[in-house]
Amino acid sequence: MRIGILGGSFDPIHNGHVYMAKxxxxxxxxDKVIIVPAGHSPNKDESKMVTGDDRSTMCKYAVENINGIEISDIEVLSDSRSYTYITIKNMYDKYPQDELFFIMxxxxIDYFEKWKNPEIIAKYSDIIVIxxxxxxxxxxEKKIEYLNTIFPVNVFVVECPKIDISSTTIRSLFMNKxxxxxxxxxxxxxxxxxxxxNLY
Structure with a gap:
């Protein structure tokens, strides 16, 4: 199978995220896309986020009637910090016979080389750039060429109409009623x- 992996805080998951997966x-x-809500993110202040359980539940509601898109709680259920390279390696161990594609x-991709161990992500998955x-x-193209001078990476670019919305904006809308x-x-x-x- 060809399996896409889409990670993020999803606080909350919105139609733009789902469209990206589609x-x-x-x-x-x-063949399918697995949406992975972040657990203990190294880049976010968890005190300002709703719980992993809440974010996972919202993700499950968002895709429950969409064929070929599912949710994994692999990060939410982990006690350790959530790093993409660990998640991708865990997914590779779970699906050793399948092709993995990390969606971002x-x-x-503009600062991918500054992620933690990006070469491990690129080793176990191809990259889909939306x-x-x-x-x-x-x-x-120049960015991808540059990345390949640092470590081997296979990138597919998908053009997608921009949906002008963000989780930050949505949270603000709820806070302002x-x-x-x-x-x-x-x-x-x-x-x-x-x-x-009453999440926000």
């Missing part, structure tokens, strides 16, 4: 869960 699956002919935004009108193809505006960007069950649990 585009990667369709354009790169993946073009903004992430370019949402952020960078020219020429710029990305602009519920109808926030609802536009969320799965209905995710929206209801946020309201019922």
């Amino acid at each position: 585009m990667a699956k369709e354009k790169c002919k993946l 935004g073009a903004d992430s 370019n949402r009108d952020e960078y020219t193809n020429e710029y990305l 602009e519920y109808e505006e926030a609802k536009k960007f969320l799965n209905d069950k995710v929206f209801e869960y946020i309201i019922n649990q």
Whole structure:
């Protein structure tokens, strides 16, 4: 199988995230995409995030009726810090006969060499870069060439229309009680869960 892996805080998961997973699956002919909510992220202040269980539940609601997209709690259930290279290696151990593709935004590939052990990510998975009108193809080609001077990496670029929304903006909408505006960007069950649990 060809398996895509999409990680993130998903605080909350929104329609842009789901669209990104769908585009990667369709354009790169993946058999499935696994969405991985971050556990103990080294780059985020956990005190400002809702719990891993809440974020995982929202992710499950967001994709429960979408064929070929599923959720893994591999990071949420771990007591250690969540690093992508560890998650990818764990996924490789779980799916040793399959092809893995790590999905990221073009903004992430721009500083990929500064991630923790990016060469391990590139060793066990190919990279799918979702370019949402952020960078020219020429710029990305040069970036990929540069990365290959540091460590071998196989990158596929998928062009994707930009959806102008972020989890940060959605949280602000809830905090300002602009519920109808926030609802536009969320799965209905995710929206209801946020309201019922008073997450933001």
